[in-house]
Amino acid sequence: MRSNLTTTAKVYLAIVFVILYAPIFYLIFYSFNSGGTMSSFESFTLEHYKAVFNDNRLLVILINTTIVALLSALIATMIGTLGAIGIVSMSNKKMRRTLLSLNNILIVSPDVVIGASFLILFTMVGIQLGFTSVLISHIAFSIPIVVLMVLPKLFEMNTNLIDAALDLGANRRDVLTRVILPYIKPGIFAGFFMALTYSLDDFAVTFFVTGNGFSTLSVEIYSMARAGISLTVNAISGLVFVVTVGIVVMYYLITKRTRKSGEV
Amino acid sequence: MANDTIIRFDNVTKSYNSNTTVLKGVSFELERGKFYTLLGPSGCGKTTILRIIAGFEAPTTGDVFINSKRVNNVPANERQVNTVFQDYALFPHLNVFENVAFGLRIKKVKEAEIKARVAEALKFVNLAGYENREITEMSGGQRQRVAIARAIVNDPEVILLDEPLSALDLKLRTEMQYELRELQQRLGKTFIFVTHDQEEALAMSDEIFVLNEGNIQQSGTPVDIYDEPINRFVADFIGESNIVDGVMLEDYKVQFAGKVFDCVDGGMKQNEKIEVVIRPEDLHLTTPAAGKITVRVDTQLFRGVHYELSTYDKDGNEWLVHSLKQAEVGAQVGLDFDPEAIHIMRLNETEEEFDARIEAYTNEV
Amino acid sequence: MKFKPKATFSPYLLWIVLFVIAPIGLIFYYSLLDLNGDFTLANYRNFFTPAYLTMTLTSFWYAFLITFFTLLIAYPTAYFLTKTKHKHLWLMLVIIPSWINLLLKTYAFIGIFGLYGPVNAMIEVFGFDPTQILFTDFSFVFVAVYIFIPFMIIPIFNALDKMNPSLIYAARDLGASAFTTFRRVIFPLTIEGVKSGIQVTFIPALSLFMITRLIAGNKVITLGTAIEQQFLVAQNWGMGSTIAVFLILIMFASMRLTRKKKRGGRA
Numbered sequence: 053m054r055s056n057l058t059t060t061a062k063v064y065l066a067i068v069f070v071i072l073y074a075p076i077f078y079l080i081f082y083s084f085n086s087g088g089t090m091s092s093f094e095s096f097t098l099e100h101y102k103a104v105f106n107d108n109r110l111l112v113i114l115i116n117t118t119i120v121a122l123l124s125a126l127i128a129t130m131i132g133t134l135g136a137i138g139i140v141s142m143s144n145k146k147m148r149r150t151l152l153s154l155n156n157i158l159i160v161s162p163d164v165v166i167g168a169s170f171l172i173l174f175t176m177v178g179i180q181l182g183f184t185s186v187l188i189s190h191i192a193f194s195i196p197i198v199v200l201m202v203l204p205k206l207f208e209m210n211t212n213l214i215d216a217a218l219d220l221g222a223n224r225r226d227v228l229t230r231v232i233l234p235y236i237k238p239g240i241f242a243g244f245f246m247a248l249t250y251s252l253d254d255f256a257v258t259f260f261v262t263g264n265g266f267s268t269l270s271v272e273i274y275s276m277a278r279a280g281i282s283l284t285v286n287a288i289s290g291l292v293f294v295v296t297v298g299i300v301v302m303y304y305l306i307t308k309r310t311r312k313s314g315e316v
Numbered sequence: 317m318a319n320d321t322i323i324r325f326d327n328v329t330k331s332y333n334s335n336t337t338v339l340k341g342v343s344f345e346l347e348r349g350k351f352y353t354l355l356g357p358s359g360c361g362k363t364t365i366l367r368i369i370a371g372f373e374a375p376t377t378g379d380v381f382i383n384s385k386r387v388n389n390v391p392a393n394e395r396q397v398n399t400v401f402q403d404y405a406l407f408p409h410l411n412v413f414e415n416v417a418f419g420l421r422i423k424k425v426k427e428a429e430i431k432a433r434v435a436e437a438l439k440f441v442n443l444a445g446y447e448n449r450e451i452t453e454m455s456g457g458q459r460q461r462v463a464i465a466r467a468i469v470n471d472p473e474v475i476l477l478d479e480p481l482s483a484l485d486l487k488l489r490t491e492m493q494y495e496l497r498e499l500q501q502r503l504g505k506t507f508i509f510v511t512h513d514q515e516e517a518l519a520m521s522d523e524i525f526v527l528n529e530g531n532i533q534q535s536g537t538p539v540d541i542y543d544e545p546i547n548r549f550v551a552d553f554i555g556e557s558n559i560v561d562g563v564m565l566e567d568y569k570v571q572f573a574g575k576v577f578d579c580v581d582g583g584m585k586q587n588e589k590i591e592v593v594i595r596p597e598d599l600h601l602t603t604p605a606a607g608k609i610t611v612r613v614d615t616q617l618f619r620g621v622h623y624e625l626s627t628y629d630k631d632g633n634e635w636l637v638h639s640l641k642q643a644e645v646g647a648q649v650g651l652d653f654d655p656e657a658i659h660i661m662r663l664n665e666t667e668e669e670f671d672a673r674i675e676a677y678t679n680e681v
Numbered sequence: 682m683k684f685k686p687k688a689t690f691s692p693y694l695l696w697i698v699l700f701v702i703a704p705i706g707l708i709f710y711y712s713l714l715d716l717n718g719d720f721t722l723a724n725y726r727n728f729f730t731p732a733y734l735t736m737t738l739t740s741f742w743y744a745f746l747i748t749f750f751t752l753l754i755a756y757p758t759a760y761f762l763t764k765t766k767h768k769h770l771w772l773m774l775v776i777i778p779s780w781i782n783l784l785l786k787t788y789a790f791i792g793i794f795g796l797y798g799p800v801n802a803m804i805e806v807f808g809f810d811p812t813q814i815l816f817t818d819f820s821f822v823f824v825a826v827y828i829f830i831p832f833m834i835i836p837i838f839n840a841l842d843k844m845n846p847s848l849i850y851a852a853r854d855l856g857a858s859a860f861t862t863f864r865r866v867i868f869p870l871t872i873e874g875v876k877s878g879i880q881v882t883f884i885p886a887l888s889l890f891m892i893t894r895l896i897a898g899n900k901v902i903t904l905g906t907a908i909e910q911q912f913l914v915a916q917n918w919g920m921g922s923t924i925a926v927f928l929i930l931i932m933f934a935s936m937r938l939t940r941k942k943k944r945g946g947r948a
Binding site for chain 1: 689690692693694696697699700701702703704705707708711754757758761762764765771773774775777778780781782783784785786787788789790791792793795797798799802827830831880884885887888890891894895904905908909912913918921922925928929932935936
Binding site: 212215216217218219220221223226230231235 | 370371372391392393394397398399401402403405406407408409410418419422423466470
């Protein structure tokens with residue numbers, strides 16, 4: 053195998069990878085510990101996983117988290133994709149730049165500021181804090197990332213393709229559904245998955261805008277972690293890790309397939 | 317003949333942002349079933365004309381007619397015109413069949429008919445059996461054919477081709493020139509072909525429009541344009557030419573390079589300043605004594621079919637000569653040419669004046 | 682492109698108005714209100730008292746440290762990654778940990794840095810007494826750096842990956858040493874990536890509040906912690922908004938500084 057790496061470089065990379073993964077495997081390792089602590093491993097057990105599945109409250113939270121993630125990613129993808137198409141089709145360069153800057157504000161904004169400002173917004177408008185407010189917030193902070201994932205595909209798209217479609221008799225709806233959307237599909241997928249991970253990973257914004265007993269996994273782990281070590285959290289980590297890797301593999305396979313058929 | 321007119325431009329202009337004018341009043345009529353070429357350097361407005369015919373752009377002023385119907389505001393998707401794009405613009409997410417079928421599917425043509433028509437179109441461009449290929453699996457020449465099939469399958473009245481051969485290599489380009497010409501004759505449709513390649517234009521067209529800076533400089537058959545360029549630009553752009561200043565002494569008598577020659581042009585004022593064009597292949601090498609002008613050979617390049625000589629007369633005018641015979645660099649040689657080889661160009665003559673004059677004088681000889 | 686789907690574009694524009702412009706406006710508005718909802722400049726006066734200024738400075742200091750160490754670790758990692766054989770696979774492996782829930786990773790460090798955790802076990806092996814690493818400045822900075830590393834690696838990796846390798850050969854060919862090549866060619870060409878990396882690290886580092894609570898106890902107070910404190914504990918939205926206004930101003934400043942210059946690069 054050809055390698056341009058010196059031994060030092062290899063060792064360096066190895067250390068970085070160990071540090072990146074150690075905490076995760078540390079958590080998963082102790083999730084099988086019957087001892088109930090994260091310092092001395094007594095014997096193998098699945099009781100903490102059982103505890104997760106027997107805890108109705110926790111299951112409800114898991115379901116809530118998934119629903120919020122899927123729903124917000126889906127809606128954000130729709131709004132964001134159409135937004136990106138709108139941005140690209142603007143003829144006024146200055147307006148386009150302004151819109152892009154506005155788009156990026158929520159990506160650069162600190163979570164706390166987003167959370168705090170949304171809290172004010174929901175309180176003023178009178179939206180009850182809970183599922184609705186959390187869902188709306190997740191849609192709101194996922195839209196700009198979808199736009200950013202879709203834009204490069206749109207910019208890369210040959211505008212002659214649109215002319216060609218019009219030339220062949222397509223109306224604007226046909227152009228959208230038969231040419232633009234299929235072409236930018238990889239970008240839409242990427243946007244959807246990013247939105248999904250943004251939603252699943254969010255803690256700060258949800259922490260601010262949730263209420264009335266509605267909770268997501270992040271917020272629940274926070275309160276569990278503040279109370280101290282609980283191996284149920286470790287078991288959740290194990291599950292989350294498996295699901296994450298699963299999503300990554302799935303995403304990788306899907307993009308690989310669409311890339312194969314989508315390249316010029 | 318008016319019945320046969322399919323496209324008419326009436327004093328069409330096109331400007332962007334009020335300060336860049338791409339077309340400065342273009343008028344022409346195109347007949348049904350002919351192969352037309354819009355020829356000119358980049359930025360001359362040829363592609364803009366194509367885009368206006370296709371409906372991608374609207375003229376700023378003036379009118380465009382297709383089949384005697386004013387179409388200024390008819391969008392591209394409602395015109396009986398299809399385009400073959402420079403980069404083919406094939407849909408990368410669709411395979412060959414679906415690319416060709418695109419227009420038919422939009423029109424909601426029945427599945428069985430789509431199958432038949434796509435197969436026929438692909439057969440027309442020699443791609444039968446390639447239906448299920450991905451676009452990525454096709455070579456440049458094959459993509460070109462798919463693009464053509466995608467246009468002709470819709471049975472348009474006019475097919476627009478925007479420099480469709482420019483991405484191909486030389487050998488393939490020549491091959492496609494034959495094929496396109498043949499295809500046009502088999503289909504009997506109007507082809508409007510845009511190119512900056514004069515050889516392509518000369519080889520394929522029934523009629524050529526030479527454009528420069530938003531104006532039509534000259535139109536006519538390839539032979540007319542080659543033999544009787546209207547001005548320095550056309551002469552320079554269509555093939556290589558020797559252009560020198562001269563004076564028209566009287567009808568059929570022209571003075572240039574310090575001598576008086578017989579020619580076949582007339583209809584100008586006495587002693588009018590003109591420009592003379594002689595094509596390099598019309599100059600024949602001979603001895604200084606036998607030649608009409610004497611020149612010194614400066615450089616010589618072997619071009620395969622002929623030698624290309626750069627020579628200078630005593631006044632310092634450069635004379636480019638295409639010769640089958642080899643010459644000696646540095647030698648004094650004579651150049652001989654026929655009166656018919658001398659083409660006279662009046663300064664600032666319009667196309668109408670030019671046509672009228674040519675009509676009146678060439679017939680008499 | 683002449684394609685203008687006006688009707689389909691409106692949800693996005695509505696989103697910009699409701700969730701980008703309106704929230705910023707509301708934050709400014711609330712920063713001018715006191716606890717009774719009356720207009721006041723007291724919050725701003727308050728912010729410029731030594732207590733808040735010290736906190737702001739400390740927050741900046743920690744954010745600086747976190748960004749610095751993240752960059753220090755991430756740049757060589759990204760550089761070496763671009764040299765590996767299956768670089769995109771390796772990059773993927775770097776990204777995966779960033780997709781594991783932030784809370785879980787932070788929670789892991791409660792165990793790792795704990796009095797009976799593996800780090801202290803190691804310290805004991807070397808013959809030292811176990812100490813409380815949790816709830817210290819060190820643990821806070823370490824965990825934050827750990828969290829931000831992948832986000833810093835990605836833009837730098839992309840910048841390095843985009844760089845034409847011939848440039849390095851050209852520099853070496855022209856007599857530059859490995860170090861000079863790095864300083865004069867590689868680093869300047871990847872500066873945009875570094876800038877984006879700093880942007881995705883510095884601002885979030887200023888506003889961390891979950892890690893400060895879980896890992897640093899309440900020893901480290903960042904701007905983020907202060908906002909959370911004012912909004913959710915003290916219920917003083919006016920003061921919280923005032924601090925947020927400053928975070929927003931810093932954010933705009935950083936957006937200006939790190940704005941991409943399209944110059945000489947490929948589109």
